[in-house]
Amino acid sequence: MPNGNGHQGNGNGRRGLRLLVRERVHETSEKLQGSQVWSSIFRPGSIFRKGYSDSPRNRAYVVMNSVLYHLHPVKVKRHAVKISYTLCLGGLSFFLFILLTITGIFLMFFYRPTDVQAYTDVQSLATSVAFGQLVRNLHRWGAHLMVLTVFLHMARVFYHGAYKPPREFNWVVGVVLLFLTLMLSFSGYLLPWDQLSLWAVTVGTNFAGYSPILGSQVKFVLLGSKEISTDTLLRWYVLHVLFFPFIITIFLAVHFWRVRKDGGISGPL
Amino acid sequence: MVEIPEHLLKRSQAARQRAGGDGDGEAAPPATDDASSDTTGEGAEAPAASAPTAPAAAPAAAAPAGGGRAAAAAVAARPAAVPVRTQRLLTVVKAGSIQQVKAEPGDKVNVWPHLLQVEFVALLLCSAFLIVFSIFKQSPLQSEANFNFTPNPSKAPWYFLGLQELLSYFDAQVAGVYIPGFGLAGLMAIPFIDRNLSHHPEDRKIAIAIFSMFIVASAVLTIFGSFFRGEGFNFVFPWEKGLFFDF
Numbered sequence: 001m002p003n004g005n006g007h008q009g010n011g012n013g014r015r016g017l018r019l020l021v022r023e024r025v026h027e028t029s030e031k032l033q034g035s036q037v038w039s040s041i042f043r044p045g046s047i048f049r050k051g052y053s054d055s056p057r058n059r060a061y062v063v064m065n066s067v068l069y070h071l072h073p074v075k076v077k078r079h080a081v082k083i084s085y086t087l088c089l090g091g092l093s094f095f096l097f098i099l100l101t102i103t104g105i106f107l108m109f110f111y112r113p114t115d116v117q118a119y120t121d122v123q124s125l126a127t128s129v130a131f132g133q134l135v136r137n138l139h140r141w142g143a144h145l146m147v148l149t150v151f152l153h154m155a156r157v158f159y160h161g162a163y164k165p166p167r168e169f170n171w172v173v174g175v176v177l178l179f180l181t182l183m184l185s186f187s188g189y190l191l192p193w194d195q196l197s198l199w200a201v202t203v204g205t206n207f208a209g210y211s212p213i214l215g216s217q218v219k220f221v222l223l224g225s226k227e228i229s230t231d232t233l234l235r236w237y238v239l240h241v242l243f244f245p246f247i248i249t250i251f252l253a254v255h256f257w258r259v260r261k262d263g264g265i266s267g268p269l
Numbered sequence: 270m271v272e273i274p275e276h277l278l279k280r281s282q283a284a285r286q287r288a289g290g291d292g293d294g295e296a297a298p299p300a301t302d303d304a305s306s307d308t309t310g311e312g313a314e315a316p317a318a319s320a321p322t323a324p325a326a327a328p329a330a331a332a333p334a335g336g337g338r339a340a341a342a343a344v345a346a347r348p349a350a351v352p353v354r355t356q357r358l359l360t361v362v363k364a365g366s367i368q369q370v371k372a373e374p375g376d377k378v379n380v381w382p383h384l385l386q387v388e389f390v391a392l393l394l395c396s397a398f399l400i401v402f403s404i405f406k407q408s409p410l411q412s413e414a415n416f417n418f419t420p421n422p423s424k425a426p427w428y429f430l431g432l433q434e435l436l437s438y439f440d441a442q443v444a445g446v447y448i449p450g451f452g453l454a455g456l457m458a459i460p461f462i463d464r465n466l467s468h469h470p471e472d473r474k475i476a477i478a479i480f481s482m483f484i485v486a487s488a489v490l491t492i493f494g495s496f497f498r499g500e501g502f503n504f505v506f507p508w509e510k511g512l513f514f515d516f
Binding site for chain 2: 056059060062063069072073074075076077078079080081083088091092095096099115119122123126133134136137138140141142144145147154155158159160161162163164165167168171172175176178179182185186189192193194195196197198199200202203204206207208209210211212227228266267269
């Protein structure tokens with residue numbers, strides 16, 4: 001009898017302990033989610049906040065109280081949600097830009113823009129940096145994909161006639177963004193400092209040399225010297241990691257702001 | 270003068286008829302209605318007890334009993350005790366003149382969850398595709414830059430290969446500066462040249478045809494420059510001597 005009881009008691013105790021732990025965890029999470037700090041970080045409408053229920057009011061709050069989601073209005077036209085309308089091309093271009101920024105920052109830790117070190121640094125990404133080669137691949141393929149998505153986004157906008165009033169200005173901003181995307185991609189092309197990049201950039205900058213009157217001056221400004229050299233590498237590195245991202249961020253902000261100001265996504269055909 | 274809608278006219282006429290049957294209903298002050306309902310029912314009750322029923326009736330009940338009775342008697346003298354209310358139509362104000370409706374109610378859905386979910390899935394798919402692609406396809410890294418060895422052919426990045434292709438047909442200045450320059454300027458000018466407001470493809474045949482022509486031309490030039498140009502940037506089929514192309 002005492003044995004059996006003891007055994008049973010032990011089992012009960014274990015179960016009781018489990019219940020107790022579960023209760024404590026539940027209690028703690030309740031207390032945490034009810035606390036002032038939590039509720040001021042996760043603003044009303046946050047799906048993490050205690051007491052979130054799926055109501056129209058909370059759906060609106062989700063967007064209004066988040067700095068990231070606030071790019072969007074609270075409501076959009078029903079047809080705008082259809083994937084077949086936008087194919088997500090503009091959004092994916094922006095996402096790729098963010099992805100390229102993140103992978104690019106990673107790569108900057110392991111890269112020195114001089115003619116002596118650049119090539120070996122890129123080589124050592126593959127040999128001695130954890131995930132170095134993968135991140136470089138992501139950065140390179142992501143960049144090519146971004147050129148493609150930006151171009152296709154422009155084509156999509158044209159075929160929907162979405163550049164028509166009141167969206168003329170935003171179309172112009174979009175063309176500037178296409179140009180900046182190409183410049184971002186092209187300025188990064190030199191950085192691995194291998195034969196492919198050296199001669200591709202030689203061909204590319206020769207185009208600038210054909211400019212009327214100022215041809216050789218334009219080329220000199222681009223290269224930082226008469227021919228491609230370590231000065232060119234430094235110049236293009238700064239253009240690639242700071243100058244063009246800075247400029248394109250400003251134009252992106254204007255582009256997104258204009259989308260909202262011009263009445264959201266254009267109407268269905 | 271604003272036109273008075275017909276249904277309002279009918280309503281006022283019906284009310285006037287009802288009021289006409291009762292005599293001078295229009296002239297009766299509205300206070301009498303309250304007083305009558307209060308006093309005719311339980312005239313004998315104490316004023317204190319009737320006070321909580323209606324705050325508006327409280328002064329009437331608290332007033333000297335004589336006045337209240339007199340009013341009650343006047344009302345009771347009428348054949349029908351049903352209170353009559355009439356309204357006089359002063360003016361009709363149309364909605365448009367006092368409120369400006371900017372946003373017409375349309376068919377809209379909440380961004381959360383409908384749009385954000387779609388975007389999140391698109392983002393995941395794009396990331397997954399890129400990661401898988403990056404695992405299996407290595408980005409190119411040729412031998413170190415060497416100024417003394419020019420590869421044959423030397424090619425620009427793929428998005429400039431259409432221009433490089435043009436270079437073999439036109440003068441360098443035309444192909445390298447004027448065409449891309451006017452191309453960009455022309456793109457920017459599209460909304461200011463195309464003043465046709467219609468979004469329907471049937472109404473924009475010319476615009477679509479011209480734009481598609483340029484798209485196809487640039488695609489063909491780029492593909493040609495990428496895959497059909499070999500040593501010396503001379504024409505070659507990609508299956509003859511392999512690809513002279515790298516990303």
